[in-house]
Amino acid sequence: xxxxxxxxxxxxxxxxAASVGxxxxxxxxxxxxxxxxxxxxxxxxxxxxxxxxxAVHRVGAAADALRGRPARAEWRMPAMSFxxxxxxxxxxxxxxxxxxxxxxxxxxRTKAVSFKDTIADSAANIAVRASKTVG
Numbered sequence: 126x127x128x129x130x131x132x133x134x135x136x137x138x139x140x141x142a143a144s145v146g147x148x149x150x151x152x153x154x155x156x157x158x159x160x161x162x163x164x165x166x167x168x169x170x171x172x173x174x175x176x177x178x179x180a181v182h183r184v185g186a187a188a189d190a191l192r193g194r195p196a197r198a199e200w201r202m203p204a205m206s207f208x209x210x211x212x213x214x215x216x217x218x219x220x221x222x223x224x225x226x227x228x229x230x231x232x233x234r235t236k237a238v239s240f241k242d243t244i245a246d247s248a249a250n251i252a253v254r255a256s257k258t259v260g
Contacts (some may be wrong), residue, residue: 148154189195215236220229 149158150245216233222229
């Protein structure tokens, strides 16, 4: 009886192995399994990368706190880069536009004055808000 069970188990495993082998011999099945495997690997890679970045950020923040440095403002550098790029792009656009030198200088001067006025107005508004908040 024991021998028969062992033989049946072996036969069942052999059938399963043969079925899996036949299934894996199909190119579409192999391609789908490969795609699923790649998706899982990419998902794990993304999760590990996010956790690593989070850990690095936390360690950096802890190191800054231990050294008595203020918290990092990570938005400042990209915002500053964007503003500088915007200014350079606008300046090059005006300089390379098909206008005369006098017209280009006048346009640059007008834009600079307008920008200066906008900055002055923004600073005044911030000062007013700050004085209302404090006082």
